[in-house]
Amino acid sequence: MANQTKQLEELLRSEGISVEVVRHNRPYAPACLGRLPWVRALGRLIPYMWDLWKAGERASIFHVMANSGWSWHLFAAPAIVIARLRKVAVVVNYRGGEAEQFFRRSYFFVRPVLRLADALVVPSGFLHEVFGRRGVQAQVVPNIVDTDRFRTGPEAADSDLRGAHLVVARNLEAIYDNATAVRAFRLVKDHVPEARLTIAGTGPAAPALHRLVEELGLADAVVFAGQVENTRMPELYRSAAVAINPSLVDNMPISVLEALASGVPVVSTDVGGIPYLVEDGRTALLVPPGEPARMADAVLRLLRDSGLAERLAEAGQAAVLDYSWDRVRDRLFAVYEHAWTVARTRRGCTEPPIEGIGTERSAADDNRRIPRAPGHVAPPGSDDGGES
Structure with a gap:
């Protein structure tokens, strides 16, 4: 806000x-x-x-x-x-x-x-x-959404530069359920060893999330970026292969809109206002909340199917112009x-x-x-x- x-x-x-x-x-x-x-x-x-x-x-x-x-x-x-x-x-x-x-x-x-x-x-x-x-x-x-700042950068043309970089940009609070994203990432990494995850945000759940990352053996692959200045968020999104929104309660998260504007395919839970914001299979992939396996499957679909990822990214960018x-x-x-x-x-x-x-x-x-x-x-x- x-x-x-x-x-x-x-x-x-x-x-x-x-x-x-x-x-x-x-x-x-x-x-x-x-x-x-x-x-x-x-x-x-x-x-x-x-x-x-x-x-x-x-x-x-x-x-x-x-x-x-x-x-x-x-x-x-x-x-x-x-x-x-x-x-x-x-x-x-x-x-x-x-x-x-x-x-x-x-x-x-x-x-x-x-x-x-x-x-x-x-x-x-x-x-x-x-x-x-x-x-x-x-x-x-x-x-x-500032569509002049949040847009596809020249680096996005080469998907190899993005690699298997996943980004979560939600505060570290219970309602945003970053733990499910971490557990999903563990499953993704089992199939894509080079995958890495950046979590941008701060909040009271940080200690528990750090412990979870250690318990799952992900310390070398997960970066807690803390509170990222909004001026730096376009660069972070443009480095991502997939943006994940794991929230349990939501209305109209600007982080999802900014990811779409940046040409990044989105995997999100289907709670609250999310289905009003994106269309499953056309502008994003939606999964039930609190289910790491379903979230990991959706992420893997995008990492393995570049055509699907590109279609979602293009449709998402077109849709976000309304904002x-x-x-x-x-x-x-x-x-x-x-x-x-x-x-x-x-x-x-x-x-x-x-x-x-x-x-x-x-x-x-x-x-x-x-x-x-x-x-x-x-x-x-x-x-x-x-x-x-």
Whole structure:
């Protein structure tokens, strides 16, 4: 979510729109608060809410990046309430892959706050259906992929340079089930001795995964790359023969889209929003979650059948163009226009609609009114999968 927020900020600025990002995790002041377990939560929450309140003086729209669980209650919900108190239009961009489970437990508390939003955006048909089952209308505006950076490089023309290099780019958390990918890799290596695996990500499951790699005798073939900067991810994908997504819960993982854009065939579990994102046998190979043997079989199919790998890669690259800014821009701006109109109507305001959003530009637009900042609120979570 952090990468999507940063990318959206840059793209909106490139359109001439003023953007202010309000973060929930700014450094503690004073720094000693971070060492006090009972105080540090308030040490961030109170400044965050104050920053939101001040941003309401300047913003025309709050674009709230929302997730499931405590992230919703502590960070998304306050942003929505403050936007309404400040009479600012609010767009909720809900991205939680665990939304169904979260709503079963907490929808009684989520619903009244969600109803305060002027527009609800989700990145996938999967979440659109989750909300639809509760009678809530959401607009699908997909995640954005930088197809200029994530693309096939010259080295991809020679498959020998990629060898049997497998890449997993998910944080090391239980819901992403990297352990199944490691076990699948053990089976792949039994058939392809030169195979190697890179795992890009950090998280609490790291010690257990390191132990598993040692137990399976894979220490010389597995690289834990840690948190890889997004600027370096295109190079990593272009070095891969196959990208693996082993998650148990998912919505619309940007890592899968970036792999497709890079011309890398993908093997993924078929959970959550994944079947809405790729088509089994056409743009990716899908397998059930938690089954290393099935995952290994799919990887081996791609390593052994270059024709299949090339067909999947080509189809995936064509499909991912729908997630480029050129394709997503107008859909997002239409949501902004709608939210702005709803908020104006609620206030009984006669102020004209936002100009320059969702409209064609011309030389006559030089003096158009640029809207004040859509206040971007980034709740916790830097990974894309569970949320997005």
